[in-house]
Amino acid sequence: MRYVKWTFWIVVWLFVAAFFHYTLPQHDIARVTDTYEKRIDFGENSIFWAQPDVGTDGTTVNRDVFFIQARKANGKVMVYRNEDTGWGWPPYFKFDTSNLQAEAADMKSTSENPKWVSITHYGWRNEFMSIFPNAVGVKPVAGPDVTIIPWLNIIILTIFAAIVWAIRVRWIRFRQRRIDPMMEDVGDTWEAAGDRMAERRGRFSRWLGTWRSK
Numbered sequence: 001m002r003y004v005k006w007t008f009w010i011v012v013w014l015f016v017a018a019f020f021h022y023t024l025p026q027h028d029i030a031r032v033t034d035t036y037e038k039r040i041d042f043g044e045n046s047i048f049w050a051q052p053d054v055g056t057d058g059t060t061v062n063r064d065v066f067f068i069q070a071r072k073a074n075g076k077v078m079v080y081r082n083e084d085t086g087w088g089w090p091p092y093f094k095f096d097t098s099n100l101q102a103e104a105a106d107m108k109s110t111s112e113n114p115k116w117v118s119i120t121h122y123g124w125r126n127e128f129m130s131i132f133p134n135a136v137g138v139k140p141v142a143g144p145d146v147t148i149i150p151w152l153n154i155i156i157l158t159i160f161a162a163i164v165w166a167i168r169v170r171w172i173r174f175r176q177r178r179i180d181p182m183m184e185d186v187g188d189t190w191e192a193a194g195d196r197m198a199e200r201r202g203r204f205s206r207w208l209g210t211w212r213s214k
Contacts (some may be wrong), residue, residue, distance in 0.1 A: 023090045024156065025122055026133075027148040028078060029141060030070035031114045035105040040065045048123065048131045050083035066101045068135055070119060071111075073144035080121055080135040090122060092136050104138050116141050118148055 041062040042049060049065075066082035082101050085094040109115035118141045123133035 020157070020160075022123055024153045025092075025120050025136065025150070027150065028070070028072055028119045028121065029116060029144055029146055029148070030072045030078060030119055031111075031116055032068060032070050032104050032108045032119075032138070033110075034069040034108065035101055036067050036069070037064050038067060039063065048129075049081070050085055050088070050134055066097060067132070068101070068104045068119070068138075070117075073116070078119075078125065079132055080119060081132040082135050085134070085136075092122070094136050100135065100138060104135070107138060107140065114144075116144050116146070118146065 039062055040049070068080045068082055070078050070080065072078055082097050082104070083094075084097045085092045087093065107115055107117050117138050119135055120137035120139075121133040121135045124131055125133055
């Protein structure tokens with residue numbers, strides 16, 4: 001039973017960690033190498049694509065999507081999609097996809113004359129399933145060694161940890177005040193019932209013994 005309990009909580013916290021890792025903003029220091037637009041036919045990975053741009057027809061099964069190609073400071077190539085989030089989830093309230101594409105195109109550079117930028121995004125990159133992180137912001141930085149402190153992530157995770165701690169403390173207090181005494185009463189009742197049953201079995205055994213002696 002204990003192993004089942006631990007397995008359950010491990011799975012729960014893995015889901016929580018995956019949720020935050022996908023949803024919270026991340027910052028990549030890179031240089032933009034190209035921007036382009038491509039028509040996408042959505043399939044099994046449609047859950048990892050945002051909704052159509054606000055004001056456009058959302059009933060089609062395919063649409064044109066903006067992409068931003070970049071190379072990180074460590075040399076790794078990364079491709080970002082550039083889609084509106086609108087009023088949906090995650091709550092970035094992004095409505096400026098076209099403007100962001102124009103800004104990224106203006107920041108394109110070569111390895112001989114690099115322009116380093118911080119690309120803020122959420123989501124994952126998976127080549128096998130054709131999943132791309134969604135860029136939500138691009139801004140120039142001084143160089144490839146710039147460190148971006150994720151203050152928003154720190155605040156959100158701190159608030160989440162405080163909420164979890166508060167719920168746990170209240171649950172422990174509730175269990176100590178209500179559930180544990182109730183379980184003790186149930187245990188005492190079963191123990192008393194067991195004692196009475198044992199006493200009756202003893203009386204019955206003694207009664208049988210009197211007949212055997214005769």
